Amino acid sequence: MLPQISKLEFRVTELKESPVVHKSFLWDFKMGDFVLRDGKLVEVEGLDYIKIWIEKAIRTEANTSFYTNYGSEHHSMIGTVFDRDYVQSELERMVKETLLKNEAITGVSNFDFELDGELLTMNFDVSTIYGNAGVTINAT
DSSP states (O other): OOOOGGGOOOOOOOOOOOOOOOEEEOEETTTTEEOEETTEEOEEETHHHHHHHHHHHHHSBTTOSSSTTOSBSGGGGTTOOOOHHHHHHHHHHHHHHHHTTSTTEEEEEEEEEEEETTEEEEEEEEEETTEEEEEEEEEO
16 A cells, blocks of 8 residues: 555754865975875864965966966056056955955955065955964065
């Protein structure tokens, strides 16, 4: 005998979203390679993850990776001759747009840019779900 479908009862339970865990592997930007300990990749999370993600995102030219919504447009400013205030405001806008794509970053502020020859040093503060951090990035 088949069950009477109209009399079946189903329990509805709410699905709980698991929290997003932000992790990455430690990267040595000077050496250009992953950091290994005992022959294994070193996993980082929290603010350490954020710092690595930020530097990777800024060093990556926008729309050149597999992820089209990743990278910074500030590379387009290289070789241009504009008013210093204009360049700084554009750099600030571009960096903010890049970093705020990461849902763990809630704010970017207190920019300071230094240009020494071809080396651009960017200093700024980030607010994240893990806390706040000061960031310094050297870009060429």
